[in-house]
Amino acid sequence: MKGQIIIAGAGPVGTFVAFCLAEQGIDVLVLESAEHCETDMRASTFHPPTLSYLEQLGLAKPLINQGLKAPVFQYRIRSSKEVLDFNLGELKDTLEFPFRLQCEQYKFARMLAEKLEEHPHAEILFNHEVLIVSQDDAGASVEVNTPDGIRTYKGMYLIGADGANSIVRRQLGIDFSGFTYKEKFLTLSTEEKIENYFNDLSYVNYVSDPKDWFVLLKAPSAWRILVPIENDIKDSDIVSDKNINKVFQRVLGESKKVETIHRTIYRVHQRVVDKMMHQRILLIGDAAHLNNPLGGLGMNSGLHDAWNLSQKLGLIINHGHNKGLLGQFDRQRRAVMNDFIQRQTIRNKKMIEESGETSFESQWDEMRVIHANKAKRRAYMLEQSMTSSIERERDIV
Numbered sequence: 001m002k003g004q005i006i007i008a009g010a011g012p013v014g015t016f017v018a019f020c021l022a023e024q025g026i027d028v029l030v031l032e033s034a035e036h037c038e039t040d041m042r043a044s045t046f047h048p049p050t051l052s053y054l055e056q057l058g059l060a061k062p063l064i065n066q067g068l069k070a071p072v073f074q075y076r077i078r079s080s081k082e083v084l085d086f087n088l089g090e091l092k093d094t095l096e097f098p099f100r101l102q103c104e105q106y107k108f109a110r111m112l113a114e115k116l117e118e119h120p121h122a123e124i125l126f127n128h129e130v131l132i133v134s135q136d137d138a139g140a141s142v143e144v145n146t147p148d149g150i151r152t153y154k155g156m157y158l159i160g161a162d163g164a165n166s167i168v169r170r171q172l173g174i175d176f177s178g179f180t181y182k183e184k185f186l187t188l189s190t191e192e193k194i195e196n197y198f199n200d201l202s203y204v205n206y207v208s209d210p211k212d213w214f215v216l217l218k219a220p221s222a223w224r225i226l227v228p229i230e231n232d233i234k235d236s237d238i239v240s241d242k243n244i245n246k247v248f249q250r251v252l253g254e255s256k257k258v259e260t261i262h263r264t265i266y267r268v269h270q271r272v273v274d275k276m277m278h279q280r281i282l283l284i285g286d287a288a289h290l291n292n293p294l295g296g297l298g299m300n301s302g303l304h305d306a307w308n309l310s311q312k313l314g315l316i317i318n319h320g321h322n323k324g325l326l327g328q329f330d331r332q333r334r335a336v337m338n339d340f341i342q343r344q345t346i347r348n349k350k351m352i353e354e355s356g357e358t359s360f361e362s363q364w365d366e367m368r369v370i371h372a373n374k375a376k377r378r379a380y381m382l383e384q385s386m387t388s389s390i391e392r393e394r395d396i397v
Contacts, residue, residue, distance in 0.1 A: 004029055005313065006142055006155040008130045008168050010037055012105050013285035013302035014161035015112035015124075020310035022121040023057060026317055029153060030116060031144055033129035037113050043105040044219045045070075045204070045296030047386045048088070051097040053307045060097070062111060067103030068220055070203035073384075075367060077356035078209040084371045085202070086381055095387065102203050102219050105299055133158060133171045133281060140280040157313065158281045161306070164269070166287035172278055178271030178342075181292065181349075184229045186238055188247065189222040189262035197252045206294065206352050208364065212250050213352045215294065222261055225251060226293065229265070239263045268292045270346060272337045276305075277330035284309060289337045294348035297341050300386055305333050308393065332396045340389040 005021055007014050010032035018028045046054075046063065054060040075084045092098040116122040131150070132143040140158035144151050160168025169176065194216060195201045203218040215226040227247055229238050237243055248258040269290040276283045285302030312329050315321040351363035358365055370376040382388045 004155040005157045005159060006031065006140065006153055007159045007161055008133075008142070008166075009160070009162035009285075009287070010034075010109065010113060010124060010126070011161065011163060011285070012043070012109045012112070012299055013306050014159075015109050015116060016303050017159055017161060017284060017306035017310050018116055018122055018124070019057065019059075019112050019119070020306060021313060022116065022119045024310070024314040024318060025121055026314065028116075028122050029155065030122070030124040031128040031130055031142070031153070032124065032126050035126050037106060037109040043293075043296070043299035044102055044217055044224060045300070046101040046103060046108075047296065047300045048091075048095045048097045048099070049386050049390045050300045050303050051101060053303070055096065059111070063103060063108060064101055066107050066111075066220065067101045068203055068218060069099045070102050070218070071099040072202040073100065073204035074202045074206070075351070075364075076205060076207045077364070078207050078212065080356060081199075082356060083200070084367060086371070086377065086384070088381055088385060090378060091381055091385070091387075094382070095385065100204060100296065100385075102217065104219050104221060130162065130167050133160075133168055135278075135280040156280070156317070159309070160281065160283045160287045161285050161302070162287055164286045164290055166283065168281065169273065169283055169287050172281060172283075174278070175274045176271045177274060178269060178290070181268045181270075182231055183268075184231055184233075184238070184265055185268050185293070186227050186229045186247070187262070187264045187266075188225045188227075188244065188260050189219075190225070190258055190260045191222050192258045194218075194223040194225075194252075197254075204296075206348070208352045208354050208356055210353060210355050214251050215352075216251075227251070235265050238265055270342055272334060272342065275330060276333055277326045282309060282326065282329075284333075288333075289341070291337075291341055291345040292349050293345075294352060295345055295384060297345055297386065301337065301341050304336070304386070304390065304393075308333055328397065332393045335396055336389045336393050340383070340386075340392060344383065 004027040007030045018030045021028050051060050071089045072087050088098045116124045129145040134141045139156045141154045205216040217224045249255050272289045276288045284305035312325040356364045370380045
């Protein structure tokens with residue numbers, strides 16, 4: 001398997017980095033423990049820089065055709081009904097794609113998996129669970145549990161894109177610094193017409209309240225609702241019909257049984273590894289960093305990791321550039337995660353937990369000032385669209 005790169009994980013980040021590398025003529029092998037690409041609906045937002053990367057690979061249009069364009073995102077105060085609109089259309093002079101794309105992440109992963117299965121430089125193997133990783137000066141090896149028994153695969157590099165519980169990261173024994181939020185998060189998907197319960201609802205909405213904040217996101221297949229849940233409530237009670245009815249009553253403001261097509265509970269973390277590059281083994285996506293979902297920055301950050309890393313590996317493997325580029329990848333992406341993404345998502349959560357009343361260090365007071373000023377509003381949208389973080393990345397050598 002000389003010259004091949006092994007990728008652990010066939011989620012959106014793993015399949016994307018595989019396709020980026022394969023398109024450069026680099027042989028890749030993707031190993032996935034599950035039987036197929038997951039149908040997880042947790043992530044659904046694709047930001048403008050991500051769409052620009054996809055455009056360079058001919059993938060933007062096929063994905064856009066499966067999604068919903070969302071140029072406007074809203075912050076709402078539940079008690080007063082105050083709404084602050086931010087329209088990415090104001091940045092059309094700067095952004096190639098002046099909107100967020102709302103599209104379920106599994107559609108993206110499936111699209112890429114299908115392309116990889118047909119690609120002359122790619123192979124994707126499901127039911128292949130990575131057990132042990134190792135490396136030496138020549139490359140990296142993985143022992144894998146396959147339907148035919150334990151097998152060993154070797155490549156020049158191993159990329160761990162195997163999610164929050166990454167076996168690759170755990171095998172490396174590295175620190176995953178940060179913290180875990182005290183509450184659980186519950187995500188519900190419903191085909192109910194949620195827009196009928198609010199005035200001028202956009203496709204992306206963050207509703208502030210000290211006790212009952214929530215997020216409303218529209219994906220092509222359903223509305224998605226995210227709410228916090230107290231940590232001491234049992235999972236079986238959280239997803240019970242009785243509790244789900246209470247959630248919808250709080251969100252919609254009226255008592256009505258709403259059918260759901262998806263219910264998921266998960267813990268939320270703010271964590272970044274101390275290093276993403278470990279000689280021949282590299283970590284990207286949730287395997288390397290985690291943040292709360294407020295702002296839709298998690299999956300996109302992983303896709304930006306994948307793009308950055310694939311470009312540098314292409315220069316090293318195809319053009320003989322110095323392996324020091326991998327150190328630059330590590331510096332660039334960890335700086336972005338620590339200086340931008342972690343800070344932004346923590347701030348977003350703090351704001352959504354406020355009442356909206358004027359107070360010392362109020363996030364809402366600051367947001368009102370930003371919203372009212374064209375230059376500040378523009379700068380804020382460049383930040384929330386992840387455009388500023390990409391610019392910051394390019395400045396790091």
